[in-house]
Amino acid sequence: MSALAAYDRLLTQSREAFLLATTSALLAWDQETNLPKGAGGVRAKQLALLAQLQHERMVSPRMAESLAACESDADLLADAERAANVRELRRDHDRATKLPASLVGELAETESKAQHAWAAARSAGDYRRFRPWLDRMIRLQRQKADCLRQPGQSRWDALADLYEPGTTAAGLTALFGRLRERLTDLRQKARDGAVGDASFARVEVDEARQEQFVRAVVQSMGFDFQRGRIDRSAHPFCTTTGDDVRLTTRFRRDNVLDALGSTMHEAGHGLYEQGLEPAHRGTPLGETCSLGIHESQSRFWENHVGRSAAFWSWCWPLAQRTLGTVCNGHTADSVFRSANVVRPSLIRVEADEVTYDLHVMVRFELEREMIDGDLGAPDLPSRWDRLYESYLGIRVPDDRSGCLQDVHWSCGLFGYFPTYTLGNLYAAQLAAAMDRSLGGLAELLRTGRFEVVREWLRRNVHRHGRRHRPAELCLLATGSPLSAEPFLQHLERKVAVLHPG
């Protein structure tokens, strides 16, 4: 078989894997949004079968043959697009083949049981119920890391590399050290100034009006409703189910800013998925780069757009029209202040822009100690509480609002948390680059010219798919390697406006 024929076969295999993956995504979406309560049993089996079929295809000898034939042909690899597809499918294939089926099965079973144990422990506020499952999970994650790790990688590095290729604990420690220092200063400065006017965050608005409002904003962002939809779920998410992208959101009667923030966040993810090249669908060039880059797109729209004074200047008339009389007595400026209250809290998912990453750093420290060090489940709560006091300056009253708050570790997601902070850093660096190249981001937002912003992201990030690794994409799109500086400058400017003096 010629190398070109092998390449065609490889792409066919990749597209079939994509069809299976998006079918799973559709079933999972349905499970979260529509599935009647009594119907979960067969759905779990459907999803397990599809996952197994996908895995079998990815590790098949046919896939290995196609890859080997492509990799031995220098002419084929001289083409940058083909080389990127071969490189990324090699990565996917190797990752899938390195884990023995017995370990994959044990992980899946433990994840499912550990999640139940976590939910029960959390609702009872009793960490002891989760403790044995966490110990078992740590042991399995270490085994998984040993299968995956390459020379020079620590166990934690090998797990993090699954979500953000190229990530190392050493690199993050350097990046996070300086970031933590200056975030702590900012936290102090914001606390010493006025707390901020949170009154708009608490106005009561019925759900129908909230929905009309957030849909209008998402429409203005350029989310394509011909190839996408918005539904409701307990926890907002975004998923690609084939040609279309599905967002979910939630509404709380007394928190319209939460609905707006989380819908803009998911719509940012959605715009990334919709901005991928259709011609590459089903191959790595038609897939998103990494979780950190994905999160940069959501945080860009949520924070750099949705929490800016310029956006509120554009959005305020729309808010008044759709939300009605609750807007009386407020102004664009007071709502901008409500959207930016800085207050250290116990819960990461409700954190403001200044303190959010301090929560992530706590998880990063703990994970390294659990995976590369000797921190075991019995000592986790006290270690958690000490780090919260040191990083965020607050006392944790109980494990429910402490180490039981996140679902991630019960799902086997170790090495995942830093992608949230990387997303914030990439977002700020992209916003600064966009500001320079478009001659002023604020003016575009003030006049509602979101299509210019979206097209810049499409040109510089979306259309590349997995052609570049995250570090390289960052360099190409912004002209510099990733740095915490643009993010810190963004926050320092904001805190100076909100808390002058």
Ligand code: ZN
């Ligand atoms: Zn996100």
